[in-house]
Amino acid sequence: MNRRQFLECAALLITGATAAQAGFTLTEEQRVYLATAPNYIAKPGEFLPAEQKATLAMLTETIIPRTETPGAIDAGVPRFVELMVFEWLTPEERAIFLNGLNDLMATTKESFGAPFENLSEKQRTGILEELEADASDSPWYDLGNTGMGEFVSDAPFICKLKEFTIWGFFTSEVGATQVLRYEAMPMRFDGDYPLGEDDSSWSGMVI
Amino acid sequence: MKAINQDFDAIVVGSGISGGWAAKELTEKGLKVLVLERGAELRHSVDYLGEHAPDWKLPYQGKKPRELYREEYPVQSTSYAFSEATRHFFNNDKQNPYVRDEGKPFNWIRANVVGGRSLLWGRQTYRWSEQDFQANAQDGHGIPWPVSYKDLAPWYSYVEKFIGVSGEPLGLDELPDSEFLPPMGMHKIEKTIKGRLKRKAPDLKLTMGRAAILTQDHKGRAACHYCGPCHRGCSTGSYFSSQSSTLPAAKATGKLTLRPDSVVEKLIYDPDTKRISEVRVIDSRTGERFSFRSRIVFLCASTVGSTQILMNSANEYFPEGLGNRSGALGRYMMDHALGMSALGFFVDDMDSYWYGNRPNGTYIPRFRNLKQQDESLDFVRGYGFQANVVRMNWQTGLNKKGFGADLKNSLRKPGMWVWALSAFTECLPDKRNRMTLHPTKKDRFGIPQVVFDATWRENEYKLWADAVQQADRIMKAAGAVFSIQQDSIEVPMGSGIHEMGTARMGADPQQAVVNANNQVHGIPNLFVTDGAAMTSSSCVNPSLTYMAFTARACDFAVKQLQAGKL
Structure with missing residues (x-):
């Protein structure tokens, strides 16, 4: 997978759009990714x-x-x-x-x-x-x-x-x-990112 | 049993960190290689089923299914990397059991897929130092290494250039620099701490963790995208695994045959040629038995896996296990005692946060017993600290009292900084720490189950106690408003997932299983290049050293083949 395909795939996985909507095809195997599963609830x-x-x-x-x-x-x-x-x-x-x-x-x-x-x-x-x-x-x-x-x-x-x-x-x-902040694909690390008085934590348990 | 004689030049048992390197090196040197992997087929990228799954897609939104883990993964689920997003990489303890003595437990964490634990490893990457290779000779624990840092240094460089190691050069004898890609960045709070330590604890160095994670594109693999949990698998190959790196290189030669679901039962020794003549394999899906032949055999099945095969290959010429004329096989098991030594809480840099999930921490290299034994200390050798920093959040405040808008508001915002220091302590090679095969209990393939009789000993406990005291000093110097300590080693041996030894290296066949080239004493076409061959444990993570030894042993083996000696 090259970088472009990867980002397309990541975008797809994160938005939960179907392959058809996104305009490209996932293989059958990729459909079993947890990221494409329905929400648990x-x-x-x-x-x-x-x-x-x-x-x-x-x-x-x-x-x-x-x-x-x-x-x-x-x-x-x-x-x-x-x-x-x-x-x-x-x-x-x-x-x-x-x-x-x-x-x-x-x-x-x-x-x-x-x-x-x-x-x-x-x-x-x-x-x-x-x-x-x-x-x-x-x-x-x-x-x-x-x-x-x-x-x-x-x-x-x-x-x-x-x-x-x-x-x-x-x-x-x-x-x-919407209450915490979520960024699935940050692409970089910044160790001094400003935090405002009312800003929320990042979400994600990262395990 | 089917005999398959496809004339392989080499058979490599295992496809993890060491096996992947053996496959790459041997195929690139022109050999026709068969890699036998007991785990299931797993395709790079396509089968990383948990990759990038957000919490709300995970079963139970990330709460661990307790009954399943208790019934089928009681040992594996103790690993920090184990979750529903990674479970498919791990061994099923119920299907593939070992004998675990609850009174003296040993945690054997195993992968069960192509790529092995290279998919799951912590990616911290450090060279051993000359001091590490001299330690046994100097303090008399274990036997001397027959190789020195100088022997291995070019091989470290060789593997580092291929895998990609990010880190900061320090020029320290006790932690030699690798061939580095640029280091990852530090959090502002880490810079604050580093500045304070420079003044108040000048004997210490705080540096960015050295990790086999790419900070720039490297050999067709993309720079890290900072999603966070590497061990779910990485489609961009941004961390080193055999799946992302060495196995594709081996495949590209056209000389590789990789056979998953292939449990190696035993090796057959030919007394006339004094060589391994056959590798006996059981197909884990069908139960069918096969026999493969090759000119050389590399055991890279993991410390315990490789030794289990040697033990189960005992015959009338080697009644105590293949290559075991020394009595060392199965003995001198080591692991790193690691885990949280201290947590420090900080209120500095509260207006500074992060962007991106950095899959790496900071490191304080060993500072005890450097150069020579400090006579004021009651232990030998030393430890390093790996440090991670987070901010308190809804999870750490999950059980706070209260209800309503105030609770919601307090839980959604980041709290204090928490800096966690984890000591990684060196473990002495002790004859009493051993693994054996159970006389009657067998697994589903009829192979005797492994029994462990290994535990932390006096020196490890003393190292830990010192590390906790030092962690307290470090926390104070770093400016923690308060800190808490973990007084004793909390986890059983094996939990460091750095098990080493049991087929140790040494010049003397009466004392060691393999020689300085990882060649089994008395069986010249058999090599053991994974953690089993380690004669001491250092205090740094061992994977890089397995890679260097493996590449070096491949070079030796092929030269021997070319010279007609094998």
Whole structure:
């Protein structure tokens, strides 16, 4: 592959355009590149009933809200969390998560007479802060837990929810490109690139 | 069994860093060469399936599939380079097991594709120094090297000019300069640290990492595009791998036959000619057995792989393993104890960031026991530091408390600078550190499984302890606002993925497996040129030295063939 072909290919992979749109042909083998795969959250499969889905969506949005930039719902985080709960967690961990979600739904209705998603931002944050205070002795909060090492299997619901929400948000296409900054093909290295007061980090876990 | 007599001049076992070089050198010198690779076919570029995949395309957006890794990749998944974007390069531990003693674990990280670990290596590239080649003779650990730096220096130059090494010349005896392409750039914070060290720790040098990554176009390969994770494979061949460099050169001669899925079971020794007469191969897909013949054989199957083949080729003339009249085969296993020694946090240069993902760090060359043993130290030899710098980000703040816009805002911005110092400590050749073949446990091909009995010893622990103390001094001198240390070696032997020894080089056939030309003592047409032949370990990354030894041994072997001696 020469440099021109490479850059064309890279551009294709990054934009996710189809080969036909880009005007050149990928070999059959190149189609299996992970870079040309559908986004992870586009994976099919229904797991949660509508009521849980609505609450879960608002939970993730309460953790990472839309501001002047997109929030958790915009980034597809509720779908990410749902997939992780059913495809990635062990049955024991899933039970912690689902029991936590159901408890939250039940106690919210009991205390406020309305589902979580209908509460004010202040009320929603208050509920999460209380859950976090109760969970604060979990090793999940230990210094150095970056989500890359051992998953804290017995961490309470709120910890699992936060980990999946934050991870799912900043590794999502929307989060990585519109909230963080993404540059797949920098072509050069500059070790003194100016950083403004309000500038975001580069995205990418680079493993 | 099918005997295939296609009259190869040479058979090379393995297609990684060493095997690729053997293939290139031998074909370019006119030999008809068969390369046998136990791993699967892998095409340069086309099969780099994880290359440039953004996080949102990865399964679980990069969270590691725990059950799969636990069941099928419990050892491989401990490698920093292992992820869903690279898994297809690695060995499957369940399919290809070895005997791992949980009480004394050894991590054997293996690739299982054409190109081997040259696809996955860290690309740090350093020459050994004269001091490294003299160390055994001077302090009495192991046996003396029968070669000196001067013997190898022209071969270092030879391979460097081909592979392309970026770095900064320093003119140091303890870290001889390579044939360099321009070095990569430093972060501003690294320049700040370098300036402080110059004043407050003038005995140290901080230099740009020397890496087999191109900073300018070189021999048909493109300069680095700074995407970041080299080990996913590089279509532009911007880092050295046998896939990008040596194997294409060998193919271009028209003299190369490369056979993937070819597990070498054993070598057959002919007592009349005192030569290897056959290489026995099992096709890993069909189970079919083949036999190949050639005039010379190069074992480049990795340290453990090559020694496993020699051991499994034992016969009545070599009952303890081929070429093992010394008792050294399988012994004197080494690795570098490496990993995070210290993390320092910095608040300087907060308005400076980076553009481009530099796949390289900085380096502090060895500064202990230079020239001669420092009598005030309770250890021999030394270590170097490899350093990387990042800024804290959403990942390091993943578990912080809070919710909402403030949390989002604090997570999206870069935080403090973190400078990580990793000591790479030299490991002494110790007779007790060894690998053997299990008497009854076999793999799916009927080949006895490898058993490891190797662990860090006293000198490695002392080196590490000193490195941690020195790292603390360095962090203070560098201006860290605070730092944390890793008090002891955290990882088992093998984790450095620099396993060396087990078929060591030495002039005396009573003490060593190969001679100064990597030729097995007593079997003149058999060469071992990978890490197995190493007699000491230095503290610098070894791959460049395997390349130099391999090219040198090929030159010797072909001259011997031409002179009618082989």
